[in-house]
Amino acid sequence: MNIIVTGASRGIGYDTVLEFSKNNKNKIIAISRDMARLEELKQRCNENYGNEIHVISHDITDDQNKLKNELKDYENIDILINNAGLLINKPFLDLSIEDWQETFNVNLFGVVKIIQCVFDKIVKSKYAHIVNIGSMGGISIAQKFEGLSAYSGSKSALANLTECLAEEFKDYKVSINCLCLGAVDTEMLRLAFPECKDSFQSVDIAKFICDFSFNYARLFNGKIIPVSSTTP
Ligand SMILES: NC(=O)c1ccc[n+]([C@@H]2O[C@H](COP(=O)([O-])OP(=O)(O)OC[C@H]3O[C@@H](n4cnc5c(N)ncnc54)[C@H](OP(=O)(O)O)[C@@H]3O)[C@@H](O)[C@H]2O)c1
Secondary structure: OEEEEEOOOOHHHHHHHHHHHOOOOOEEEEEEOOHHHHHHHHHHHHHHHOOOOEEEEOOOOOOOHHHHHHOOOOOOOOEEEEOOOOOOOOOHHHOOHHHHHHHHHHHHHHHHHHHHHHHHHHOOOOOOEEEEEEEHHHOOOOOOOOOOHHHHHHHHHHHHHHHHHHHHHHHHOOEEEEEEEOOEOOHHHHHHOOOOOOOEOHHHHHHHHHHHHHHOOOOOOOOEEEEOOOOO
């Protein structure tokens, strides 16, 4: 399988790449802005599992031409994990319009851009599964928390986009789902909830993301799936 994971330099994305790389048939394309961390991940995948991953330094909010060029040798993409995300923790009254724009640029428009950039390769896959990494904060009935209005709003829009695209893509036989994660022990969680002790480990969530994206493309489509056992 040819698999793209965005936000691969740390946290959930990093562990998801490691998990995918255990299977030597997987050709993994790992994207983030931090080439040094990506190179370290590449070395680890190689040393631990003999898997030579392809790392790309790319800001998902940028123009996609450079990325398109980097991906020109891939005939098809089987799985796209839209994991890159940004969280700004500030009370609503302190959030600037720039904060809102930056958050939506990464969490929503960045995803839009990547999907548009690689869609022609996804439709060529018999498997064709796009997995958006959302948040419990983006689910309308879930509990909300102070300081996260821009983040939760952007993840809510991402969940809605997932449902819309499932409808648009159904004739292309492309599945798209949104996994709405609860607390996972990463840098982002420490920014949002410094006191939170009760969280998933990112290696466990990474296993779930790999299993879901591999095995459930035909059982789920257009679904907003909560992945949480605690609040937050
Ligand atoms: N941790 C949680 O509790 C939790 C809960 C719910 C949902 N989530 C979601 O899970 C995903 C991963 O979160 P995490 O906790 O692993 O976060 P993290 O540790 O902060 O990692 C975020 C990743 O996104 C990448 N990224 C951010 N902006 C980017 C940009 N403009 N272009 C390319 N890459 C960018 C970062 O890479 P660079 O900085 O190297 O570019 C990094 O690899 C996010 O979508 C997050 O919203 C997390």
